[in-house]
Amino acid sequence: MYHPRLYGEFYDMGLKYGTLLKEKANFVLPNISNQKTEFGLESYKELQKFYPEVVEEIKGFAKGIKDKPENLGAFLLSLGIFDTTGxxxxxxxxxxxxxxxxxxxxxxxxxxxxxxxxxxxxxxxxxxxxxxxxxxxxxxxxxxxxxxxxxxxxxxxxxxxxxxxxxxxxxxxxxxxxxxxxxxxxxxxxxxxxxxxxxxxxxxxxxxxxxxxxxxxxxxxxxxxxxxxxxxxxxxxxxxxxxxxxxxxxxxxxxxxxxxxxxxxxxxxxxxxxxxxxxxxxxxxxxxxxxxxxxxxxxxxxxxxxxxxxxxxxxxxxxxxxxxxxxxxxxxxx
Known part of the structure; x- marks a missing residue:
């Protein structure tokens, strides 16, 4: 189990953690299906209205892993929707x-x-x-x-x-x-x-x-x-x-x-x-x-x-x- 400590501005928290995962674990986003991507992108629009601050964190994390915020948002917001879950x-x-x-x-x-x-x-x-x-x-x-x-x-x-x-x-x-x-x-x-x-x-x-x-x-x-x-x-x-x-x-x-x-x-x-x-x-x-x-x-x-x-x-x-x-x-x- 990882034990990160994240504090400060939302963007900075995302950038810190994304950069850490990229440097220490060479993290890349998993590939997801077209269905999940479409669903995730539509949900990402909803997240921008629901909690714009956390979208800033997604942007920072995406920069840290050298990917696009939309790709990261689509991945996160399709989790637990179409697959067997906990x-x-x-x-x-x-x-x-x-x-x-x-x-x-x-x-x-x-x-x-x-x-x-x-x-x-x-x-x-x-x-x-x-x-x-x-x-x-x-x-x-x-x-x-x-x-x-x-x-x-x-x-x-x-x-x-x-x-x-x-x-x-x-x-x-x-x-x-x-x-x-x-x-x-x-x-x-x-x-x-x-x-x-x-x-x-x-x-x-x-x-x-x-x-x-x-x-x-x-x-x-x-x-x-x-x-x-x-x-x-x-x-x-x-x-x-x-x-x-x-x-x-x-x-x-x-x-x-x-x-x-x-x-x-x-x-x-x-x-x-x-x-x-x-x-x-x-x-x-x-x-x-x-x-x-x-x-x-x-x-x-x-x-x-x-x-x-x-x-x-x-x-x-x-x-x-x-x-x-x-x-x-x-x-x-x-």
């Missing part, structure tokens, strides 16, 4: 005085070599720690305000040229300080595909946005429950018509039930218990035949901004502390 498990748990989140990211084992956990601190935006299996875009993260967001794929019935989850998560982390702001941003976005977004803040406001091109719905904790969770299907009656299904191979229902049973048995959640939940054989994927499973796992206390991460199949004992956000905040505030 299967994930996420939860948030409210204690009396703290909020604990946990996330497993499940993907082809071959993608381990592309994974990265980044400290990102754009000028005049919120700083954060986030994980991804692609540069620039993000799959989950926690920002300096104690706001967390993590996505999961849903096999939706429709796609459209629009904003992929990678950039929705980035804009949330960089611009939102609480759950309600993040929900509003997600629901106002012209999304490209179907996803779940679990959002939590340090005040204890936890929710899932079930999101598709056709519509979106907010799901809150059930009555008498102080937790919420997701895997890879829509749960609400309103959103089920936009879920194609077909995720049995990734044990999505089993993981969903595993999360529910584990969380119901906990009175007070801490980071160690969160690790145990994510390591449970009913939650953690390890599909040897498909060469598919959990390739990183994150737990965090949003009130203390205490983050720990396992950079492979999680076990209760193989998480390491993440201290770069604390380092940055001290450095910035000096």
């Amino acid at each position: 299967q994930c498990s996420v939860f948030a748990f409210k204690n009396k005085d703290s909020v604990i989140i946990g996330r497993n990211y499940d993907m082809l084992f071959d993608f381990k070599k592309f994974t990265e956990s980044s400290l990102i601190a754009p000028k005049e935006k919120y700083s954060y720690i986030s994980q991804s299996d692609v540069f620039i875009g993000r799959s989950d993260g926690i920002n300096e305000n104690g706001l967390s967001i993590a996505m999961s794929f849903v096999n939706g019935t429709e796609v459209q040229a629009g904003i992929g989850f990678h950039f929705i998560i980035r804009k949330v982390l960089e611009n939102c300080s609480n759950t309600e702001q993040a929900i509003e941003l997600v629901q106002e976005t012209k999304v490209a595909s179907a996803n779940n977004f679990l959002i939590a803040d340090k005040s204890g406001n936890i929710a899932v946005v079930e999101s598709a091109p056709q519509k979106s719905v907010i799901r809150r904790p059930e009555k008498n429950e102080n937790f919420i969770y997701l895997t890879n299907q829509f749960i609400t009656k309103e959103m089920k018509p936009f879920d194609r299904g077909g995720v049995e191979w990734s044990k999505s229902i089993e993981r969903h039930n595993g999360l529910k049973n584990n969380l119901k048995s906990v009175e007070n959640m801490d980071l160690q218990k969160a690790k145990e939940v994510l390591s449970d054989k009913c939650v953690c994927l390890d599909l040897k035949k498909e060469k598919f499973g959990t390739i990183w796992s994150v737990v965090a206390d949003l009130n203390e901004l205490k983050i720990e991460r396992a950079e492979t199949k999680p076990k209760p004992t193989n998480y390491k502390p993440e201290t770069r956000l604390e380092w940055w905040l001290k450095k910035r505030n000096k």
